[in-house]
Amino acid sequence: MNYPGKIKKEFKRQVSHSNRGMDLEELINQSNNFYLEENIAVIYKKPTPITIVDASFDSHGRVITKAYFKEPSTLDYNGLYKGKYIDFDAKSTQNKTSFPLSNLHDHQYNHMKSIIEHGGITFLIISMNSNYYLLDGKDIIDFVNSNDRKSIPFSYIEEKGYIIDKKIRPRLDYIKVIDKIYFQGD
Amino acid sequence: MNYPGKIKKEFKRQVSHSNRGMDLEELINQSNNFYLEENIAVIYKKPTPITIVDASFDSHGRVITKAYFKEPSTLDYNGLYKGKYIDFDAKSTQNKTSFPLSNLHDHQYNHMKSIIEHGGITFLIISMNSNYYLLDGKDIIDFVNSNDRKSIPFSYIEEKGYIIDKKIRPRLDYIKVIDKIYFQGD
Numbered sequence: 001m002n003y004p005g006k007i008k009k010e011f012k013r014q015v016s017h018s019n020r021g022m023d024l025e026e027l028i029n030q031s032n033n034f035y036l037e038e039n040i041a042v043i044y045k046k047p048t049p050i051t052i053v054d055a056s057f058d059s060h061g062r063v064i065t066k067a068y069f070k071e072p073s074t075l076d077y078n079g080l081y082k083g084k085y086i087d088f089d090a091k092s093t094q095n096k097t098s099f100p101l102s103n104l105h106d107h108q109y110n111h112m113k114s115i116i117e118h119g120g121i122t123f124l125i126i127s128m129n130s131n132y133y134l135l136d137g138k139d140i141i142d143f144v145n146s147n148d149r150k151s152i153p154f155s156y157i158e159e160k161g162y163i164i165d166k167k168i169r170p171r172l173d174y175i176k177v178i179d180k181i182y183f184q185g186d
Numbered sequence: 187m188n189y190p191g192k193i194k195k196e197f198k199r200q201v202s203h204s205n206r207g208m209d210l211e212e213l214i215n216q217s218n219n220f221y222l223e224e225n226i227a228v229i230y231k232k233p234t235p236i237t238i239v240d241a242s243f244d245s246h247g248r249v250i251t252k253a254y255f256k257e258p259s260t261l262d263y264n265g266l267y268k269g270k271y272i273d274f275d276a277k278s279t280q281n282k283t284s285f286p287l288s289n290l291h292d293h294q295y296n297h298m299k300s301i302i303e304h305g306g307i308t309f310l311i312i313s314m315n316s317n318y319y320l321l322d323g324k325d326i327i328d329f330v331n332s333n334d335r336k337s338i339p340f341s342y343i344e345e346k347g348y349i350i351d352k353k354i355r356p357r358l359d360y361i362k363v364i365d366k367i368y369f370q371g372d
Contacts, residue, residue, distance in 0.1 A: 065251065118269065
């Protein structure tokens with residue numbers, strides 16, 4: 001995970017909320033707000049994990065004066081939809097031919113395996129080649145189990161993944177894809 | 187939520203891992219580690235939400251040099267057990283006769299209502315009078331709906347709540363109580 005990028009995003013968000021150049025995290029956060037407002041799903045981004053070294057008080061209250069970023073052990077987003085546990089992450093790549101698996105840490109990969117084992121829904125939202133794909137955790141695990149490759153070819157993502165509609169509200173209607181994959185026949 | 191306490195806890199944890207005086211958060215974290223290691227449940231504490239104001243780089247890498255604590259909109263712990271979404275918080279009170287509802291923020295209370303509505307399991311673990319009680323979200327909402335009181339009498343917690351066993355592994359076997367309340371007959 002690109003932490004310097006994360007810091008930059010924090011700053012950017014304070015400056016501009018315009019649509020152009022809106023990054024994947026912001027698109028998902030806005031979609032989650034929509035799902036929450038419309039009472040469709042209860043899904044939040046987890047705060048970025050940090051280790052606090054020093055803290056004190058200033059005129060605004062308690063202030064952290066020194067802290068480091070920690071590598072997350074889980075995925076960034078989780079929550080509840082139609083009684084099901086949902087757990088996913090958002091990854092972007094500029095690579096046009098394959099998605100480098102280095103984007104997914106080992107403990108995140110193991111976390112996805114655990115979620116499936118315990119009956120939850122887990123996936124990645126991958127921004128690649130100007131589209132947003134939902135790739136089910138089972139397809140990621142299948143790929144890793146049957147390949148020595150360090151990246152998932154784009155053709156596999158096109159074949160197994162689902163394109164997520166870009167709209168105004170919600171920005172990225174990934175719940176529609178979840179309905180299709182996991183709730184067909186409900 | 188007591189944020190100065192949170193900072194102190196961060197420091198304390200670096201200093202000592204001994205059992206004596208172990209606080210509720212630490213007991214739950216250790217229990218969650220046990221459930222994870224034994225492949226029983228996948229439940230994590232969410233990182234404390236902060237707003238980063240300034241960040242830079244030092245010899246250890248990226249360092250946050252100014253950040254403030256944000257009030258959380260959700261509960262501290264969530265995860266997955268037997269295919270069910272689990273969402274809860276841990277609250278301690280020194281009060282012997284009642285649990286002050288000021289411990290539970292309005293948005294946390296509304297979050298609990300949402301979780302129930304969408305088919306999840308939500309509760310509080312309350313440390314009070316030398317015991318740990320699991321009080322189901324529905325009982326909390328029932329109480330608020332039928333009372334003008336600003337605190338839940340201890341007698342109500344004793345009547346509706348479940349005492350959580352204190353053990354070595356896990357420290358607080360709250361999953362056993364979840365089995366009893368939500369999975370009876372499974």
